[in-house]
Amino acid sequence: MKAKEFGKSYLVVFCKGCKAGFRVQDEPVPEGANVQVAAAQTLTCPGCGHKAQYQPPEIRVAKYQKEGPGKRGGGAS
Numbered sequence: 001m002k003a004k005e006f007g008k009s010y011l012v013v014f015c016k017g018c019k020a021g022f023r024v025q026d027e028p029v030p031e032g033a034n035v036q037v038a039a040a041q042t043l044t045c046p047g048c049g050h051k052a053q054y055q056p057p058e059i060r061v062a063k064y065q066k067e068g069p070g071k072r073g074g075g076a077s
């Protein structure tokens with residue numbers, strides 16, 4: 001798997017086994033692209049090896065930043 005690039009967006013899911021996020025595909029999503037996932041995909045978590053089927057709503061675009069996709073806050077609370 002290619003290294004992630006800071007500031008690029010990727011299609012990711014959250015593992016149904018270990019809850020970690022991982023990429024659906026190596027390639028980043030072009031900035032501003034309207035990404036549509038048409039069908040459910042069977043994916044294997046690179047972290048724990050858990051294999052599960054993911055529906056399109058579970059597949060999301062996350063921007064890779066230093067804080068990671070699980071960044072919290074934003075000054076709202």
Ligand SMILES: [Zn+2]
Pocket residue numbers: 015016017018019020045046047048049050
């Ligand atoms: Zn996992």
